[in-house]
Amino acid sequence: xxxxxxxxxxxxxxxxxxxxxxxxxxxxxxxxxxxxxxxxxxxxxxxxxxxxxxxxxxxxxxxxxxxxxxxxxxxxxxxxxxxxxxxxxxxxxxxxxxxxxxxxxxxxxxxxxxxxxxxxxxxxxxxxxxxxxxxxxxxxxxxxxxxxxxxxxxxxxxxxxxxxxxxxxxxxxxxxxxxxxxxxxxxxxxxxxxxxxxxxxxxxxxxxxxxxxxxxxxxxxxxxxxxxxxxxxxxxxxxxxxxxxxxxxxxxxxxxxxxxxxxxxx
Numbered sequence: 001x002x003x004x005x006x007x008x009x010x011x012x013x014x015x016x017x018x019x020x021x022x023x024x025x026x027x028x029x030x031x032x033x034x035x036x037x038x039x040x041x042x043x044x045x046x047x048x049x050x051x052x053x054x055x056x057x058x059x060x061x062x063x064x065x066x067x068x069x070x071x072x073x074x075x076x077x078x079x080x081x082x083x084x085x086x087x088x089x090x091x092x093x094x095x096x097x098x099x100x101x102x103x104x105x106x107x108x109x110x111x112x113x114x115x116x117x118x119x120x121x122x123x124x125x126x127x128x129x130x131x132x133x134x135x136x137x138x139x140x141x142x143x144x145x146x147x148x149x150x151x152x153x154x155x156x157x158x159x160x161x162x163x164x165x166x167x168x169x170x171x172x173x174x175x176x177x178x179x180x181x182x183x184x185x186x187x188x189x190x191x192x193x194x195x196x197x198x199x200x201x202x203x204x205x206x207x208x209x210x211x212x213x214x215x216x217x218x219x220x221x222x223x224x225x226x227x228x229x230x231x232x233x234x235x236x237x238x239x240x241x242x243x244x245x246x247x248x249x250x251x252x253x254x255x256x257x258x259x260x261x262x263x264x265x266x
Contacts, residue, residue, distance in 0.1 A: 001048050005041065007034040009059070015052040015206035016199065017045075017103075024060025027112050029068035035091055035116075042097035052206040052213070052265065054103055055198045056120060058110040061191075063133070066115020073142065088148075091116065095150045098123040099221045102214040104205050108198035109133040109176075110191055119149040122158065125217065127184060128198050130191040134173040135184065141171040157224070159184050209247040210265035 001012055011018045019041075021028035030038075045051060056063075067073055076084065098105060098120070107124035114136040121127055121135060137155070139148045146152060146168025155164040159182040167174055179185040189197045205213060215238050223231040242248060247263045254261035 001041065001045065001051060005037065007031065007037040008041075010041070012051060014203070015050065015210075016202045017051045017054045018057055018199075019054065020057040020059040021064050021117075022059060024062065026068070027062040027065035028059050028117070029065045029071070030116050031068050031071045032087075035094060039090065039094040039097050042094065042101045045097075045101040045103055048103075051103055052210040053202040054101075054105045055195075055202050056105065056107045056124060057195060057198070058108060061132075062111035063107070063109045063113035063121065064115075064117025065112050066117045066138070092149050095119060095123045095154075100218075102217060104202075104213055104217060106198050106202055106205075108194050109135065109185070110194055114138050114173075116149065119151060122151065122154055122184075123149075125220075126186050126201065127179075128194060128201070129176040129179060129185040129188050130194050131176050131188060132191060133176040133179070133185075133188075135179055136171060136173040137167050138171040140169065146171075153224075207263065209242075209245070209251075209263045211245055212242045212247060215242055 001010065001017060007022075009018075009020045009022045019038075021030065021034060023029060045054070076087065079087070104126065105124040106126045106128065107121040108128050109121050110130040110133055113121050113133060115138055118135045118137050137146060137148075137151055139146050139151075151168060152164070155167070158164075159167075159179075163182055166172075174182070174184065176185060176188045180188050187197070219231075219235060219238055223234065226234060246266045247261075250263060251261040
């Protein structure tokens with residue numbers, strides 16, 4: 001998963017993939033190439049047996065400044081409608097790939113987290129921030145709608161409709177304390193402890209019943225469009241599948257023997 005990556009950093013160890021954008025001198029903007037490579041990487045991640053959790057890290061004190069002004073925004077102003085739609089579908093495909101990758105994703109946010117960078121943090125399952133983190137869905141500040149890459153669907157589910165509307169209409173920054181109070185961030189930690197906190201959480205996930213975790217992620221995504229009755233039935237089927245797994249038996253046997261279960265993801 002990490003051997004052929006060229007447009008972002010990727011390191012896999014102990015079932016945890018650590019990734020980050022790699023242009024710290026410009027606050028880690030996204031390019032056409034890094035968008036596409038991240039999309040493809042998350043698509044392939046569904047089949048990666050050696051990865052059980054993903055941590056998206058900052059680089060050089062910043063998470064990501066979003067789409068590169070010179071490499072993306074400038075060229076977009078010269079494209080026709082068909083080309084523009086191909087681009088917006090491609091960026092949306094990155095979010096869909098993150099949601100459907102089958103592995104819990106943790107965003108560790110420091111410094112600037114704007115535009116498409118904010119979207120990537122939003123599309124993660126869990127988010128940890130430093131006090132210096134500033135998240136901005138700044139699309140309207142460049143003359144665009146706030147409905148970018150699923151923001152109008154996902155962000156209200158995390159922080160509520162009114163709060164999401166404020167951020168999307170104004171394009172203002174959401175500071176770490178505000179994001180924590182609103183439920184966008186799960187926790188706020190000092191910058192020096194950000195990576196270790198994210199990796200500790202990822203380690204706990206990777207040590208858990210990984211097949212069951214994948215099922216949880218699948219249900220969290222799929223149940224958005226279900227009725228309550230459909231969701232309850234889908235969860236009944238998903239849980240019955242997990243009950244056939246060896247990790248369920250391991251947990252029971254460990255409980256009987258007063259031991260801590262060791263999960264193997266099968």
